[in-house]
Amino acid sequence: MTLRLDAAAPDFEQRFVSLLAMKRESSHDVDETVRGIIEDVVARGDEALIDYSKRFDRIDLAQTGIAVSAAEVAAAEARCSREQLAALDLALDRITAFHERQKPEDLRFRDAAGVELGWRWSPLDSVGLYVPGGTAAYPSSVLMNVVPAKVAGVKRIVMVVPTPGGHVEPLVLAAAKRSGIDEIYRVGGAQAVAALAYGTKTIAPVVKIVGPGNAWVAAAKRRVFGQVGIDMIAGPSEVLVLADKTANPDWIAADLLAQAEHDESAQSILITDSAEIADATVAAVERHLATLSRTEIASASWRDYGAVILVKKLSDSLPLADRIAAEHLEIISEDAEELAARVSNAGAIFIGAYTPEAVGDYVGGSNHVLPTARSARFSSGLSVLDFLKRTSILKCDAESLRAIGAAAVTLGDAEGLQAHARSVSIRLNALGA
């Protein structure tokens, strides 16, 4: 049953700690399997991709080709409704506009000692985007991963997507095309990750792999990390709603269920200072559940991981919110702005009654790839920075080396690194310093 907590109860701290400690991910032990698949792809390349796709996706890539052709993509796009494509374009435009503001600036300056310092940002050479297959293939995820890479200036963006039984969502291909991807392969699973990391005859390797995936994909990403860069390993999704008596319980309930319907491991939590809102929201959740297509998933998530917490005043929820460090935080209150300003740990904050989290999933413009499982305590959502690297630049001339070099010699000697010291002193000696 959905947990009900009262912050005034004597056992609250203990029960809240249990809530935080809840393990929501079933840990599949797939690491050995994944290791074998990766080694096989490294050894046999395309042949391995063909074999695994026969086995896991019931599709013969030797027949279809590994690459998805431009004609197929165009045909898929033609099957999407005009309304869908327009919605996709609106999302694409808004996401692009927002991410354009994330481009960092290069720096170069000369300081008082005459030393020139700075840094230069440059785009990654190539990026691979993993898109899950089946019903979890979300066109919005394509946009959220591709746009920051495009804005960063990444030239080559490759998409891999499994096509179980030959099927791929047309809107996913349309999203790829409209966001500028023209290299798509119909492979998935650990084998796709291996191909992106190490390359095959057909698929040239990339330097970073991003995108969500199941336990096999996550394990493969962990394994190839180092060979290539990876984004975060996403855990099950979560929302925390802070609401006062001004909130509409029916709307809160819909927002909680929008999280719960993702996954049985998703988590939806409401903290309110109104017992009426708490009760009315719980009732509204039940009403909504009766008419949702993904009722089973949403019910299980709400039953097993949902929670409603009553506090004396809504500002009492802030320390709890920081400890929960939710991926998504909605604040529906007369004081929403003020409360938002005082939150430290959250992936994204949705302010006010007219900002359901789902707006941010699609068309708000900010990125929906956000830190899960309390990692908002130490990490951030996907951004343009994830597709850039920073090279620092240092330049001394004779004068500035004379100014700061002696201290480097002292520290090199102190650390017992004589060649470090000598590489500086040999120059200072030549300068007669």
Next chain:
Amino acid sequence: MTLRLDAAAPDFEQRFVSLLAMKRESSHDVDETVRGIIEDVVARGDEALIDYSKRFDRIDLAQTGIAVSAAEVAAAEARCSREQLAALDLALDRITAFHERQKPEDLRFRDAAGVELGWRWSPLDSVGLYVPGGTAAYPSSVLMNVVPAKVAGVKRIVMVVPTPGGHVEPLVLAAAKRSGIDEIYRVGGAQAVAALAYGTKTIAPVVKIVGPGNAWVAAAKRRVFGQVGIDMIAGPSEVLVLADKTANPDWIAADLLAQAEHDESAQSILITDSAEIADATVAAVERHLATLSRTEIASASWRDYGAVILVKKLSDSLPLADRIAAEHLEIISEDAEELAARVSNAGAIFIGAYTPEAVGDYVGGSNHVLPTARSARFSSGLSVLDFLKRTSILKCDAESLRAIGAAAVTLGDAEGLQAHARSVSIRLNALGA
């Protein structure tokens, strides 16, 4: 023997690929041991720390206390020479001044549709810095890790350092004190990482762990990742020097050895368009080696992993440099600036004859924690950003939700996420939209 390659040779590509593929890290299989240690620290806390320190560091923490007292730190500082402390202070000032420029800006704006968007950066609550023990305890590393955290605004910074036989480098404690750390524990190894991640009675947990360490420390950091954030896992260090005929072979040799002396797995590579410079540098390396204190380590590194590559003209080295993606790149040439501008993959670039890499290790001001093992292809050196997290902010009012909400409903429906669509449409309906 140190590898000599000529880019004009028919087998060059093949030999260059072998050079890139060289495994320089011996892979200790310590993962199971580390798992046991972490579980033990979680279960027994301080008692486990005391036991492991007896065993690994030959020190009884029950006698000395786990925390290093302020009096001990002051006494250590008093044992450092005035010259050393002055060098440390110069480094601290310069590193601070550089990192102050890395603070990112918050953003909040309202777009044409009336949607408010933005983000807010906030410091991590707490950070743990691992400092290796023995001779690898570098005061410069303390500064390079602490300063960006301080500049980011991290309130609680904790240092752990093993003290084998009770010994800790006085200058390390002085560096901690001067950079503003007042919480230091004399524990090391996987047990220290576990204590930082999960906490013990004495050591409160942190949200991110940074700093270099041996195979045990690296394995422990990988294991606790998720529970806390971690920085990169550093591999053996490397330098690539691009030099034309204007360079001084004696200086190049010192720079190559400054890398080689770190570790037998360190790698030093010279690419030059001058056969004379190539030969003279190889000879100068031998001369320097005869008089260095860490000759054995530096000789082994240079012999096993060193390389000298001859190219026709120095600009031919740029594609090779991008493939090597060196942690440190020195460019000593009349065209150094122009060449530097064309490099894409490098942790840091040191421009011109008067910028030995060692200046950057200590007093240049930029960070010396840089991506190793070719990871400069997809990652960057340590910066203030590593100690901040970004929370995105979204706010619609009735009008702006009316403007963009319908597209969110369309995409939610297209993705089969009915509650997503409903959480928006329920509001649009109430607005009569």
